[in-house]
Amino acid sequence: MSLRRIAHQPSPHAPLHDVAATRAWEARAQDRLPPHALMQRAGEAVYRLGAAIAPHARRVWVVCGGGNNGGDGLLAAVRWQQRLQPIGGEVAVTWLGSEDRLPPDARHALGVARGSGLRWTDEPPPQTDLAIDALFGIGLRRPPHGEALRWIAHLQERSGPVLCVDLPSGLDADRGEWLAPTPLQANPQRHTLALLTLKPGLFTGQGREAAGHLWFDDLDTSLPDAEAPPPAAWLHGQTVLAEAPRRWQHGAHKGRHGNLLIVGGQLPDARQPGMTGAAVLAARAGLHAGAGRVYVGLLPGPDATGAAWPAFDPLQPELMLRSATQLRDLAREPDSVSVCGCGGGQALAAVLPDLLTHSPRLVLDADALNAIAREPRWQQALARRAEAGLHTVLTPHPLEAARLLGTDTMQVQRDRLRAAQTLADTWRCVVVLKGSGSITAAPGLPPRINASGNGLLATAGTGDVLAGLIGARLCLAPTRSPIDPAALQALVADAVYAHGRVADTWPANRLTLCAGDMPACLGQGGSSDHQQADLQQNDEHQH
Numbered sequence: 001m002s003l004r005r006i007a008h009q010p011s012p013h014a015p016l017h018d019v020a021a022t023r024a025w026e027a028r029a030q031d032r033l034p035p036h037a038l039m040q041r042a043g044e045a046v047y048r049l050g051a052a053i054a055p056h057a058r059r060v061w062v063v064c065g066g067g068n069n070g071g072d073g074l075l076a077a078v079r080w081q082q083r084l085q086p087i088g089g090e091v092a093v094t095w096l097g098s099e100d101r102l103p104p105d106a107r108h109a110l111g112v113a114r115g116s117g118l119r120w121t122d123e124p125p126p127q128t129d130l131a132i133d134a135l136f137g138i139g140l141r142r143p144p145h146g147e148a149l150r151w152i153a154h155l156q157e158r159s160g161p162v163l164c165v166d167l168p169s170g171l172d173a174d175r176g177e178w179l180a181p182t183p184l185q186a187n188p189q190r191h192t193l194a195l196l197t198l199k200p201g202l203f204t205g206q207g208r209e210a211a212g213h214l215w216f217d218d219l220d221t222s223l224p225d226a227e228a229p230p231p232a233a234w235l236h237g238q239t240v241l242a243e244a245p246r247r248w249q250h251g252a253h254k255g256r257h258g259n260l261l262i263v264g265g266q267l268p269d270a271r272q273p274g275m276t277g278a279a280v281l282a283a284r285a286g287l288h289a290g291a292g293r294v295y296v297g298l299l300p301g302p303d304a305t306g307a308a309w310p311a312f313d314p315l316q317p318e319l320m321l322r323s324a325t326q327l328r329d330l331a332r333e334p335d336s337v338s339v340c341g342c343g344g345g346q347a348l349a350a351v352l353p354d355l356l357t358h359s360p361r362l363v364l365d366a367d368a369l370n371a372i373a374r375e376p377r378w379q380q381a382l383a384r385r386a387e388a389g390l391h392t393v394l395t396p397h398p399l400e401a402a403r404l405l406g407t408d409t410m411q412v413q414r415d416r417l418r419a420a421q422t423l424a425d426t427w428r429c430v431v432v433l434k435g436s437g438s439i440t441a442a443p444g445l446p447p448r449i450n451a452s453g454n455g456l457l458a459t460a461g462t463g464d465v466l467a468g469l470i471g472a473r474l475c476l477a478p479t480r481s482p483i484d485p486a487a488l489q490a491l492v493a494d495a496v497y498a499h500g501r502v503a504d505t506w507p508a509n510r511l512t513l514c515a516g517d518m519p520a521c522l523g524q525g526g527s528s529d530h531q532q533a534d535l536q537q538n539d540e541h542q543h
């Protein structure tokens with residue numbers, strides 16, 4: 001069997017199969033194998049990984065549900081029993097099934113388990129070295145309650161090693177929604193062994209937190225491409241678009257690498273505080289990510305008389321600070337990319353219509369998205385962009401996505417893949433729905449779920465950095481011919497991946513990440529260990 005650790009980064013691209021595709025996969029695999037062989041393999045795989053996680057375990061507790069997930073758990077329990085009985089250890093099994101509704105493989109597993117001397121219990125043993133969660137896998141279809149919920153809560157509260165079979169019980173396999181009414185608890189010793197296929201829900205929404213360390217075993221069921229059910233989504237685990245290092249481009253000049261225009265950053269005035277920092281963050285990110293020339297098109301506050309216009313960015317004097325209206329003509333040039341919205345405030349109304357109509361490549365973030373959600377005329381202008389051959393990327397966080405969809409954040413988070421795809425199909429543009437397991441969707445293509453990133457990114461300004469980075473990547477794409485939708489999706493997903501890598505490779509001795517420190521870590525393909533080492537060194541000098 002081929003056990004594989006799915007590190008969230010860096011990992012290869014992987015197809016993700018939803019419940020329907022997994023069931024089709026399982027049916028094809030079952031056709032080729034003797035009865036019960038697949039579950040036998042699953043039980044063995046669970047046992048082996050458990051033994052690797054907790055090699056010295058002597059007290060193992062296995063919680064099994066009434067479906068095939070529980071069957072896998074029962075067969076794993078039998079293998080543990082064979083290991084522990086001779087050395088005085090113990091395996092306790094809690095089984096929640098009902099005999100008259102057992103699927104055939106699980107029925108067979110129950111028969112094997114009953115004949116093997118396991119201890120059956122309705123209470124969790126007081127002390128265990130390893131718990132195996134085999135309550136629900138892909139069969140979970142509604143929020144658990146009653147006895148099952150009690151065990152899920154118990155498994156969540158445990159602090160020792162827990163191994164979840166196929167999926168953590170309580171997680172929706174397709175959507176990554178935690179269905180149990182009891183909260184998810186952090187446990188650094190939680191592992192999940194995905195069987196047969198990787199499911200999308202393991203990688204987005206609450207999936208990554210619920211799953212912990214993720215492992216995968218296809219149980220030797222690989223199918224020829226022509227027979228494999230199509231994936232519902234892809235895990236975007238590494239950079240796909242290799243770029244030639246700049247140093248080999250001897251004929252290069254700054255004009256080759258596009259103009260990046262960051263339009264936003266409303267200035268403070270007598271009535272309102274400013275949001276200039278957001279635009280500056282995006283611009284710095286764009287500069288470090290390789291855009292040729294970076295302009296910041298600032299917007300006046302509502303009471304323009306009091307505005308204080310900064311002359312330049314003292315930390316990044318390469319940035320060219322202008323008023324947004326001064327950049328109007330430049331924004332229309334074929335090699336210009338505009339990123340609009342970072343800290344834009346109400347003043348965006350003055351520049352957004354022109355950008356929507358004329359910018360050849362446009363990234364819309366934050367306030368630009370909120371403005372479009374409010375104004376039907378701008379929605380129409382956005383819809384016309386695709387027809388006109390203009391490229392657009394939307395980068396909403398869940399609340400911004402909810403405003404665009406006319407719903408609420410909870411609905412978006414319940415089905416992030418669907419929310420992102422609906423936006424992409426509606427506006428015919430690439431959409432990045434941000435958050436844990438950011439989704440990059442494009443019209444008519446399977447979405448890509450980002451494999452990188454972590455909770456360090458949950459701090460103000462990291463989204464502005466992402467918008468600037470995407471803008472820079474668009475600047476570097478050839479301008480002569482239109483970018484085809486799949487290539488645009490990959491380009492944007494690469495940028496999202498690089499952004500998350502900065503957080504994943506953040507020095508371990510730095511407990512927090514500041515958005516302002518991110519731009520310097522953005523090279524081609526993400527932060528390099530070299531840059532991270534510099535950061536670490538700077539820290540050491542300062543202390």
Ligand SMILES: NC(=O)C1=CN([C@@H]2O[C@H](COP(=O)(O)OP(=O)(O)OC[C@H]3O[C@@H](n4cnc5c(N)ncnc54)[C@H](O)[C@@H]3O)[C@@H](O)[C@H]2O)[C@@H](O)CC1
Nearest residue numbers: 038039042067068069136137138139140141142143144166
């Ligand atoms: N058939 C086989 O040989 C194999 C099966 N596999 C395992 O089988 C799993 C799928 O098995 P099943 O389709 O039986 O599904 P599950 O075992 O995940 O769960 C289905 C059972 O749970 C019940 N149920 C669903 N939601 C509930 C709720 N909220 N409260 C209470 N009961 C609820 C269902 O009525 C059904 O009895 C996979 O996740 C995987 O672990 C794989 O290991 C591959 C091998």
Ligand SMILES: Nc1ncnc2c1ncn2[C@@H]1O[C@H](COP(=O)(O)OP(=O)(O)O)[C@@H](O)[C@H]1O
Nearest residue numbers: 397434435453454455457458460461462463464
């Ligand atoms: N828990 C998390 N795990 C992974 N990525 C996260 C998490 N929280 C936030 N992020 C990422 O951080 C960025 C935050 O963007 P956004 O919400 O727009 O913030 P801001 O507007 O303050 O810049 C996004 O790229 C998002 O995907």
